[in-house]
Amino acid sequence: MTKQEILHIRADFPILEEKIYNKDLIYFDNAATTQKPRCVVEKIEQAYYHINANIHRGVHYLSQKATEAHEEARTTVAGFIHAAKREEIIFTRGTTEAINLVATSFGEAFCKEGDEIIVSLMEHHSNIVPWQMLCERKGMKLQVIPINERGELDMEAYRSLLNDKTRLVSIAHVSNVLGTINPVKEIIRIAHEKDIPVLVDGAQAVPHIPVNVVEMDADFYVFSAHKIYGPTGVGALYGKEKWLNAIPPYQGGGEMIATVTFEKTTYNVIPFKFEAGTPDYIGSTAFAEAMRYVQNIGLENIAAYEHELTNYATTRLMEIEGMRIFGTAAEKSAVISFLVGNIHPYDVGMLLDKLGIAVRTGHHCAQPLIDSFGIPGTVRASFAFYNTKEEIDVFIEALKRVVGMLS
Numbered sequence: 001m002t003k004q005e006i007l008h009i010r011a012d013f014p015i016l017e018e019k020i021y022n023k024d025l026i027y028f029d030n031a032a033t034t035q036k037p038r039c040v041v042e043k044i045e046q047a048y049y050h051i052n053a054n055i056h057r058g059v060h061y062l063s064q065k066a067t068e069a070h071e072e073a074r075t076t077v078a079g080f081i082h083a084a085k086r087e088e089i090i091f092t093r094g095t096t097e098a099i100n101l102v103a104t105s106f107g108e109a110f111c112k113e114g115d116e117i118i119v120s121l122m123e124h125h126s127n128i129v130p131w132q133m134l135c136e137r138k139g140m141k142l143q144v145i146p147i148n149e150r151g152e153l154d155m156e157a158y159r160s161l162l163n164d165k166t167r168l169v170s171i172a173h174v175s176n177v178l179g180t181i182n183p184v185k186e187i188i189r190i191a192h193e194k195d196i197p198v199l200v201d202g203a204q205a206v207p208h209i210p211v212n213v214v215e216m217d218a219d220f221y222v223f224s225a226h227k228i229y230g231p232t233g234v235g236a237l238y239g240k241e242k243w244l245n246a247i248p249p250y251q252g253g254g255e256m257i258a259t260v261t262f263e264k265t266t267y268n269v270i271p272f273k274f275e276a277g278t279p280d281y282i283g284s285t286a287f288a289e290a291m292r293y294v295q296n297i298g299l300e301n302i303a304a305y306e307h308e309l310t311n312y313a314t315t316r317l318m319e320i321e322g323m324r325i326f327g328t329a330a331e332k333s334a335v336i337s338f339l340v341g342n343i344h345p346y347d348v349g350m351l352l353d354k355l356g357i358a359v360r361t362g363h364h365c366a367q368p369l370i371d372s373f374g375i376p377g378t379v380r381a382s383f384a385f386y387n388t389k390e391e392i393d394v395f396i397e398a399l400k401r402v403v404g405m406l407s
């Protein structure tokens with residue numbers, strides 16, 4: 001993408017004009033959440049001002065308009081990840097709720113004492129704890145795929161962990177700490193040889209690389225709107241139709257039923273079976289708007305530009321003495337985790353903040369991974385397509401100053 005195009009894009013994000021302590025904001029915390037383009041915020045306003053009414057079964061005009069918007073959003077989300085059917089998209093509160101849904105409902109239907117679930121060392125807590133809770137409930141075991149020194153999955157170890165007791169593999173598409181893009185297609189192919197389903201946590205993938213759930217053959221794929229320039233509080237679970245039909249509802253309430261009597265309740269068809277209560281139909285509408293915005297720029301363009309930014313930042317970071325980068329995988333997304341010498345990551349983050357630069361510090365909700373390095377945490381810079389090489393230059397000069405002060 002050209003400089004002109006990036007400037008054009010930046011103009012869509014009003015927050016990038018903010019001054020932080022009288023300094024230009026440099027926002028490098030995109031893996032935690034992304035900023036919102038004007039069209040997404042305006043979509044929320046328009047929806048509340050012009051079509052707000054509770055959805056489904058309403059005979060009146062506004063209810064039908066709001067229902068249409070929510071259901072069109074489902075079609076947009078399905079198209080974005082190339083799902084075969086729009087009914088395979090369930091709106092959730094986000095990635096975390098989507099994983100909890102599968103852990104609870106799949107766990108209920110298909111897991112028993114002695115069974116095993118496989119995750120990896122680089123998972124976010126939201127792809128560890130729901131499985132741990134399932135394991136505790138059912139007397140099951142969590143198995144963990146180790147990683148190599150570059151932060152790539154040990155595929156041999158993965159193969160050897162799969163066995164007759166394995167019920168499901170749940171793996172990040174892209175690590176939020178290391179940036180590693182995992183070979184999910186290969187992971188799924190290997191699991192499917194043994195008829196084991198795979199859930200892919202796509203929270204850090206959908207904003208950065210093209211995703212095709214049918215081509216990768218994922219059984220479940222989950223992500224959050226707020227990490228792809230959409231609103232907070234909404235996300236999606238993709239599930240193959242056969243699985244969504246085979247597992248029980250996650251929550252009970254309105255919308256998810258077909259008939260209710262005190263003797264027996266029957267459930268609605270998918271996707272409604274998994275959307276109990278009033279869904280966030282305004283959020284889903286804005287989520288779809290964000291996806292259209294991203295599609296207009298083009299994920300291939302985004303991936304290429306962010307790759308360029310990440311390589312540039314990596315090269316410049318290596319100018320700094322004592323620099324340690326965690327995650328040097330051959331296939332890597334727009335995330336750089338690092339430490340300088342023995343300087344505590346919080347100190348670096350706090351001083352960078354005073355210079356207007358937002359980075360994240362700590363364990364990034366991946367404590368087992370951070371513990372495996374024997375470190376207290378990292379500083380993490382994560383990029384989006386509205387970031388620039390000029391911002392990286394300012395960041396590097398600021399970091400050099402901070403390191404000078406703290407050394």
Ligand code: PMP
Binds near residue numbers: 032097
């Ligand atoms: N998985 C990964 C890889 C993530 O990066 C995150 C968010 N940091 C999550 C899951 C959880 O997403 P959310 O908090 O939106 O549910």
